[in-house]
Amino acid sequence: MPARNEKEILITGFGGQGIVLTGSILGKAATLYDRRHATMTQSYGPEARGGSCSSQVIISEEEILFPYVEQPQVLICMSQEGYDKTKASLVPGGLLIWDTDLVTTRELEPSWTAYQIPATRFAEELGNKMMANIVMLGFLSAVSELVGVDSLRQAVQSSVPAKTRDTNAKAFERGREYGESLLKSRAKKDQGQEQA
Amino acid sequence: MPARNEKEILITGFGGQGIVLTGSILGKAATLYDRRHATMTQSYGPEARGGSCSSQVIISEEEILFPYVEQPQVLICMSQEGYDKTKASLVPGGLLIWDTDLVTTRELEPSWTAYQIPATRFAEELGNKMMANIVMLGFLSAVSELVGVDSLRQAVQSSVPAKTRDTNAKAFERGREYGESLLKSRAKKDQGQEQA
Amino acid sequence: MKYWRVPLDLGTIPASRGKVMVIEERCKGCEYCIEFCPREVLQMSRAFNPKGYHFPEVGDESKCVNCHFCEVLCPEFAIFSLAEPAVA
Amino acid sequence: MKYWRVPLDLGTIPASRGKVMVIEERCKGCEYCIEFCPREVLQMSRAFNPKGYHFPEVGDESKCVNCHFCEVLCPEFAIFSLAEPAVA
Amino acid sequence: MAGKAVLTGTYFMNGDEACCEGALAVGCRFFAGYPITPATEVAERMSWRLPEVGGIYIQMEDELASMAAILGASWGGVKAMTSTSGPGFSLMMENIGLGLCTETPCVVCNVQRAGPSTGLPTLVAQGDMMQARWGAHGHYEIIAIVPSSPQEMFDFTIRAFNLSEQYRLPVLIMADEVVGHMNERVVIPPADQIQVVSRKKPSVPPDQYRPYQPGPDGVAPMADFGDGYHMHVTGLTHDERGYPVMDAATQEQMINRIVSKIRDHAHQIISYDAIAMDDAEAAVVAYGISVRSARRAVAEARGRGIRAGLIKLNTVWPFPEEMIRDLAGRVRALVMPEINLGQMVRELERAAAGRCRVRLVPHAGGSIIRPGAIVQAVESALKEA
Amino acid sequence: MAGKAVLTGTYFMNGDEACCEGALAVGCRFFAGYPITPATEVAERMSWRLPEVGGIYIQMEDELASMAAILGASWGGVKAMTSTSGPGFSLMMENIGLGLCTETPCVVCNVQRAGPSTGLPTLVAQGDMMQARWGAHGHYEIIAIVPSSPQEMFDFTIRAFNLSEQYRLPVLIMADEVVGHMNERVVIPPADQIQVVSRKKPSVPPDQYRPYQPGPDGVAPMADFGDGYHMHVTGLTHDERGYPVMDAATQEQMINRIVSKIRDHAHQIISYDAIAMDDAEAAVVAYGISVRSARRAVAEARGRGIRAGLIKLNTVWPFPEEMIRDLAGRVRALVMPEINLGQMVRELERAAAGRCRVRLVPHAGGSIIRPGAIVQAVESALKEA
Amino acid sequence: MSTKKKKPDAPHPHDELLRTDRMPHIWCTGCGIGTVFSCVLSAVEKSGTPLDDVAMVSGIGCTGRMAGYLKLDSFHTTHGRAIPFATGLKLARPQGCVIVASGDGDLLAIGGNHFIHAARRNLDLTVICVNNFNYGMTGGQLAPSTPFGARTTTSTQGCSEEPFNFCALAAACGAVYVARWTSLHIRRLTTSIGEAMNKRGFSFVEVLTPCPTSFGRHNKMRKPLELLKFYHERSVIRNYIDPKDAVLDFKKNLVVGKFVDIERPTFLDNYRLLNRGELGDWPDLEPKLPRPEKQASG
Amino acid sequence: MSTKKKKPDAPHPHDELLRTDRMPHIWCTGCGIGTVFSCVLSAVEKSGTPLDDVAMVSGIGCTGRMAGYLKLDSFHTTHGRAIPFATGLKLARPQGCVIVASGDGDLLAIGGNHFIHAARRNLDLTVICVNNFNYGMTGGQLAPSTPFGARTTTSTQGCSEEPFNFCALAAACGAVYVARWTSLHIRRLTTSIGEAMNKRGFSFVEVLTPCPTSFGRHNKMRKPLELLKFYHERSVIRNYIDPKDAVLDFKKNLVVGKFVDIERPTFLDNYRLLNRGELGDWPDLEPKLPRPEKQASG
Numbered sequence A, B: 001m002p003a004r005n006e007k008e009i010l011i012t013g014f015g016g017q018g019i020v021l022t023g024s025i026l027g028k029a030a031t032l033y034d035r036r037h038a039t040m041t042q043s044y045g046p047e048a049r050g051g052s053c054s055s056q057v058i059i060s061e062e063e064i065l066f067p068y069v070e071q072p073q074v075l076i077c078m079s080q081e082g083y084d085k086t087k088a089s090l091v092p093g094g095l096l097i098w099d100t101d102l103v104t105t106r107e108l109e110p111s112w113t114a115y116q117i118p119a120t121r122f123a124e125e126l127g128n129k130m131m132a133n134i135v136m137l138g139f140l141s142a143v144s145e146l147v148g149v150d151s152l153r154q155a156v157q158s159s160v161p162a163k164t165r166d167t168n169a170k171a172f173e174r175g176r177e178y179g180e181s182l183l184k185s186r187a188k189k190d191q192g193q194e195q196a
Numbered sequence C, D: 001m002k003y004w005r006v007p008l009d010l011g012t013i014p015a016s017r018g019k020v021m022v023i024e025e026r027c028k029g030c031e032y033c034i035e036f037c038p039r040e041v042l043q044m045s046r047a048f049n050p051k052g053y054h055f056p057e058v059g060d061e062s063k064c065v066n067c068h069f070c071e072v073l074c075p076e077f078a079i080f081s082l083a084e085p086a087v088a
Numbered sequence E, F: 001m002a003g004k005a006v007l008t009g010t011y012f013m014n015g016d017e018a019c020c021e022g023a024l025a026v027g028c029r030f031f032a033g034y035p036i037t038p039a040t041e042v043a044e045r046m047s048w049r050l051p052e053v054g055g056i057y058i059q060m061e062d063e064l065a066s067m068a069a070i071l072g073a074s075w076g077g078v079k080a081m082t083s084t085s086g087p088g089f090s091l092m093m094e095n096i097g098l099g100l101c102t103e104t105p106c107v108v109c110n111v112q113r114a115g116p117s118t119g120l121p122t123l124v125a126q127g128d129m130m131q132a133r134w135g136a137h138g139h140y141e142i143i144a145i146v147p148s149s150p151q152e153m154f155d156f157t158i159r160a161f162n163l164s165e166q167y168r169l170p171v172l173i174m175a176d177e178v179v180g181h182m183n184e185r186v187v188i189p190p191a192d193q194i195q196v197v198s199r200k201k202p203s204v205p206p207d208q209y210r211p212y213q214p215g216p217d218g219v220a221p222m223a224d225f226g227d228g229y230h231m232h233v234t235g236l237t238h239d240e241r242g243y244p245v246m247d248a249a250t251q252e253q254m255i256n257r258i259v260s261k262i263r264d265h266a267h268q269i270i271s272y273d274a275i276a277m278d279d280a281e282a283a284v285v286a287y288g289i290s291v292r293s294a295r296r297a298v299a300e301a302r303g304r305g306i307r308a309g310l311i312k313l314n315t316v317w318p319f320p321e322e323m324i325r326d327l328a329g330r331v332r333a334l335v336m337p338e339i340n341l342g343q344m345v346r347e348l349e350r351a352a353a354g355r356c357r358v359r360l361v362p363h364a365g366g367s368i369i370r371p372g373a374i375v376q377a378v379e380s381a382l383k384e385a
Numbered sequence G, H: 001m002s003t004k005k006k007k008p009d010a011p012h013p014h015d016e017l018l019r020t021d022r023m024p025h026i027w028c029t030g031c032g033i034g035t036v037f038s039c040v041l042s043a044v045e046k047s048g049t050p051l052d053d054v055a056m057v058s059g060i061g062c063t064g065r066m067a068g069y070l071k072l073d074s075f076h077t078t079h080g081r082a083i084p085f086a087t088g089l090k091l092a093r094p095q096g097c098v099i100v101a102s103g104d105g106d107l108l109a110i111g112g113n114h115f116i117h118a119a120r121r122n123l124d125l126t127v128i129c130v131n132n133f134n135y136g137m138t139g140g141q142l143a144p145s146t147p148f149g150a151r152t153t154t155s156t157q158g159c160s161e162e163p164f165n166f167c168a169l170a171a172a173c174g175a176v177y178v179a180r181w182t183s184l185h186i187r188r189l190t191t192s193i194g195e196a197m198n199k200r201g202f203s204f205v206e207v208l209t210p211c212p213t214s215f216g217r218h219n220k221m222r223k224p225l226e227l228l229k230f231y232h233e234r235s236v237i238r239n240y241i242d243p244k245d246a247v248l249d250f251k252k253n254l255v256v257g258k259f260v261d262i263e264r265p266t267f268l269d270n271y272r273l274l275n276r277g278e279l280g281d282w283p284d285l286e287p288k289l290p291r292p293e294k295q296a297s298g
């Protein structure tokens, strides 16, 4: 039973994908730039790389009492294991996003809004697989209104090493563009359907 | 308030004089050879040598409940410090023994039976200062009836290294003879006094 | 950059013919086997395995001399070679 | 047994005249000062100190050269020498 | 350099980082440590932050050494801390004991993970709460502070240093993995709003100085190495001069001093918040990360018409016995959620002395307690009661 | 060699020596230790006794190593022990935790001296009683045995080994300096009268063996190195196969197993004697050397017409809660003498839960408690009550 | 025949000794620990030691996880205590062959004391130290192996401590077998591990391995291959040189080789000898023995 | 003038630096610790270091009691932890001169790890190790210094372990000053302690001392004088030899001397250097650097 006004976001993947950083950028955007409340907690295993890993973000207008995500409204999956383990927790009507190449989804709850993005592939194309998480954030900024997009941009910039700011900005925009175009095409499709 | 039948013996001196061994020989004699009950507890400081040190022996016909000596009936002093600290605890009518060269006594409680013996000097004469404690035990066997003299002889023999058994036996007898002759001369003196 | 591809102990390896096996789901894509294979038998897949790694594929299988180098070097126990009756 | 009595650093010690002081109650009777005094100034007392130890006494005081050897060697800070105006 | 020490502003940081900033803000200038999950981030941040403010970070060869080094640094006149987690905390115990016996101010931050032994290195527990009190041999009293958020990691670290300096002893921060790793808003106030307590220095000339002669507050002034007081410091039983004296009387005097300075100031040291307690029939007593579960649980219980309140313990040692005894006379049940199988609840039971029901909501570790479990415990405790 | 292991006969020995003889008699064949007053005599005797019976003594570089070595030896199939005192006990805690987590039988004898820190090395205390229970990080249960005479040092060491083998865990002997150094009669019975329990071995083939799958008694059979079971042993949270599994569910399962095997068998493990309790209005509850003070105190009190009795605790952990709870309903006061400023008395208070008065006779250490102090406490408790 | 199918039709040759139900292991892409483990398995197989008699003891760390993947009696202990645990294990079962495999931090930071004393005592253990120049498990902090000036998460400005030369330390303390390889020297490494297992006494094999995730990342060698190539290029073999001259200089050479292979009675040899009383009396200290030449003023 | 009177009319020259109210100290008749302490006091006086800036840190043991008799800032810590305590003390007050004085068991049995790491880091400490070949304080057990075959209370049949050569270990770990004397070499010892105090970095002075009560008693040298004479007769001075050749062979020679006296930046030197960023970047690992000669098959 999340308190009113609490948005719960769950991000799952492997160690090494920057899952925790992703959550923390999101929380930072909400806290420092949107001036709301946010907590980010993490869960990870002993592996430095490749172990399952998750980041739980809660964003709220009020003080957050309990920092664990119980029924996420947003679920971002960057690994199959993460998806399999957590999909049942996504609320009806929730937002599901996954990395096309890393996750295979089967039957989706119809009430969910579901998107996929080949974030890792995009990142590889941009020269560094490790930026898949930033691509994902860009994408999220397009398909949701969790936090302000400029807040998120600022949070990204202030969270990554100075030398990598430009490439990370590119990764972010790559994801965002992909999201926007996806939205547009969906909107078209919807329109089309309506018209049909 | 020592329980009935409990004999309390306190032996005090310096570390290195074999104070603890002395107590343990006494207790062993009572326990193993006299088949009575005995406890021996010790108290010593951080010094390997020269620190003040004491050994407390209780001998009883019954099981011994509390192993600390509170009001000794016998007090053996092999150091000035030991004497100064403990003399007040000796019961009226108690037996006090000290090493002539190491302890200076002043006013003695008249009810005490008091003896001195140059145990360390005797031991030095026998070739090893460290045997002063065995001299003392021999002396004690003469001037008291705490434990059977043969029990004590056996306990000495079974407690010292094999190689030193003979010299220790000599030390014991040296003390015992000194005690016996002292008793005799006292007896004479007493007789003399009586006769006078 | 090819000069160092001589495996450290090449001299001691008997030349024979082998078959390389890849346990794809164990692979983490370090490329060691590909890079240090003395015969350049292997190449990287384009596909991802379930963990999201590219894994080695056998290119020209006939080149494998069953030296087991990839087998011992692979940190994942994901690749090994078996003796193959020498052909041609 | 006397040959080794030469103190380790005798060569460096200036010859002068000294007075040896013993703090009897600190002494534990190890005999180091007596044994290692280069001039054999000291000898053991027959008396005991309060701790039951014999302690050094000055034999022929005039022999002391104030080398401080006993002073530094004594583990008990029980003996030291002071400079004495050279006599004779 | 002062400017770099107090990073006034608002941050989204985790508890480990906030702990560092609290330490730096209150004047900590020495850190000796050894990495261990989930406390490593404290060491890591200290390693680059300390040089920025002229302090020293040293990574020791183990936790034994780390603890000994901060004691040494403290006697060198510098505020010092270390951080660790369970396994390292166990290793520090002997030298925490030395710090207690020699009355050496310093701070130890234990970011708890699940044990025993190596356990679950990356996952939460509150399994070292009794160890904090009893982990070293011999008898003593200790101060342990329990933060429940990154902001409290900042604030309470400051308090930990201040208490350590005021009462001359190692003060423990008993954090946990979630508090340590959780990111949340942390507000660092301006430097002049940070209360800084420093050890009382001797005011007498060296020959009159008695390093263990307590002042009216029960605490002895402390000279540092180099101040010219030529003091002796020992972990042996010592008298007021600091000299070892090996007898029962000195032992009693010493133990009483180190115990009394805490017992006598318990009311100043103990800190807790009462939330929704005015009309409460049942009190949830919680500390550390479990406070967060408890706050939600109390809200939910109230939502269901149950008159539950919360006592949030900010310090667990010394234990607030009197407060609990009182409370036990006023409520029908005390419920304590703990990420262990019952540690502080034993103190709760003891202090309650049968006056009301005491219920544990246990959890073996690996995750934090779900609010529902607490609500249920409150409900059933009230039913039985 | 068997003959040399059980020295049947009557002796005048001290407790440290008797402890060795108990260990050898029950089959201990490995000792790793580090000297420390007042436990050194255990190591010293073991160093020459073990070679006589084909066992091994090794003096390690410290107590960390000693504790780790006996765990290793136990997995090598040999009954193993170490002995120490407070400072070393503190250092052993981390690896005692490993022993608990990996369920490794072995025995640790702590001959307590006065602390904290180096304290009074040669003088008595009972200051590590809570440390025995809580000294390692994480949650667990432990067994601690408390002898009050050299004879009990012999007898209880045998029991300590037997319990450790039966329940697969390190068992603590919480002796003290006086018990360790006191000489008294010790009777060593014939070998065939000594009860020897050895670990249960697996009876299934290796591929079916689950090293942490408990049998009906809650304890899993244990294979030793070389038995061919190819087991894995880890201090990480592990499942029944012994494999590390890093989640809350496995944590719960593991912790419950190591806690339950003690809690469920508490009544078999707990041992105490009731002396003069039939008509007692006040019970002195005592353990270890303080039993000796208490016995005299009870005799004296009875002599003065006070109806005092004695509960002599032979084990302190697990704590006999039920017995005390009952007792508290039957007597007017419980009085506990302890050579510390109040440790086990807290458990007494907790268990008594307000049903009767609970009084501590505290003592900071350095000597044992005078019987008079106990008599006085009994008297005044009864007056108030 | 095609190798495209997902499952090969034969098991991996090491699967017998592997806890395959625990694969994949936790080590990162390109981490050298896996390769070292592979060499250990080869050595165990080749050694001919009955498998029931082989045990592995590890401490805590990435390398410390090795014990958990070996399908033999295996012990994952506490951080730093692998050697003393192994000491007990070995002395309790002297016929067993006990391999200690752990990280450099485990064996030589927190565990350094046990290391030097075990070497001194010449306990019959085979100690394999995976040296990845940092603490891998905790995310890449400064270790006693970190090269001077190298960056880690606790030396972001560069490491200000000189590292140990572990081989020199082992030799100085009395190890009877000392060798160092990189994880690319797979055959020599396997041979060394085998020799070490057969050696009676304290044997030490150091393996330089890539830790791309931590050490590599902070030192501009993020890619596993780069690191491994670097080790390969820089390593030079100098067998039997004094290990103190076998320096690891990242700007020049990483000297590897087999440095020490000597005989010395083990702890247990001596223990048995003395306790059988066979050594005879320890020489009297009394100066009855032939006197050494004395200098004029000693 | 007569010396027969009980109290000399002048105080002992060292009384200034002594806690005379604690005399007599706890050391046994003829124990060498007192002599070493006496040499320390002489060295401190001669060094000219302001007395407020000198501190002594000891661990636990007979030697560990030294700190308690010195009338300067002095710290008696826990067993084995003198060096890490001193590390904190020194780093907190770099201008101070910190002397660590303790027993061989304290510094090199339980404390061995701190010893080797402090030497490696080159912490600016003066470490004086009193080596009496056993654990004095606890009554004479086997120590890592006990000669092979020697008897102690825990090696009644003779010690079955080879001892460490502490000087060699210190040097191997990076100590910049290493010397060994017996407690009879009072002037050389005093000089060495003084040099060690003035040396920047980790200095190590080992002193062989008689422990008649324990070591002597079990090894037929009960009398202090016998032991001291033995050391005197057997010791030979070999300055600047490689300390690993400076063996202590009770049947032949006890080699003493000043073995090492070199310069190396201290921990703090390097720490400051690196944290000022003065060292520049740590060399890239990328193989851009001149390549070393490679062997045909590496």
Ligand SMILES: Cc1ncc(C[n+]2csc(CCOP(=O)(O)OP(=O)(O)O)c2C)c(N)n1
Binding pocket: E034, E035, E036, E037, E063, E087, E088, E091, E118, G060, G061, G062, G063, G064, G078, G079, G102, G103, G104, G105, G106, G107, G130, G132, G134, G135, G136, G137, G138, G143
């Ligand atoms: C007592 C203790 N302190 C610290 C830790 C945390 N810890 C786990 S592994 C490790 C170091 C790992 O480094 P290394 O031994 O070099 O092995 P690697 O991971 O690099 O293989 C540390 C510090 C611990 N588990 N226990």
Ligand SMILES: Cc1ncc(C[n+]2csc(CCOP(=O)(O)OP(=O)(O)O)c2C)c(N)n1
Binding pocket: F034, F035, F036, F037, F063, F087, F088, F091, F118, H060, H061, H062, H063, H064, H078, H079, H102, H103, H104, H105, H106, H107, H130, H132, H134, H135, H136, H137, H138, H143
């Ligand atoms: C943790 C711990 N273990 C053991 C002891 C007991 N102990 C005190 S001193 C000592 C050894 C003393 O030997 P050494 O360091 O050589 O000094 P010495 O007494 O010979 O001068 C020991 C083992 C202790 N105090 N603390």
Ligand code: SF4
Binding pocket: C022, C026, C027, C028, C029, C030, C031, C032, C033, C034, C055, C056, C073, C074, C075, C076, C077, C078, C079
């Ligand atoms: S060496 Fe192994 S893990 Fe690396 S790419 Fe080849 S098969 Fe994969």
Ligand code: SF4
Binding pocket: D022, D026, D027, D028, D029, D030, D031, D032, D033, D034, D055, D056, D073, D074, D075, D076, D077, D078, D079
């Ligand atoms: S050296 Fe000192 S202690 Fe020894 S005999 Fe001389 S004065 Fe006494």
Ligand code: SF4
Binding pocket: A048, A049, G026, G027, G028, G029, G030, G031, G032, G033, G062, G063, G132, G136, G137, G210, G211, G212, G213, G214, G215
């Ligand atoms: S962190 Fe480094 S050492 Fe650990 S598994 Fe990854 S690459 Fe290997």
Ligand code: SF4
Binding pocket: B048, B049, H026, H027, H028, H029, H030, H031, H032, H033, H062, H063, H132, H136, H137, H210, H211, H212, H213, H214, H215
């Ligand atoms: S026991 Fe040995 S080291 Fe200790 S004071 Fe006595 S002679 Fe010196």
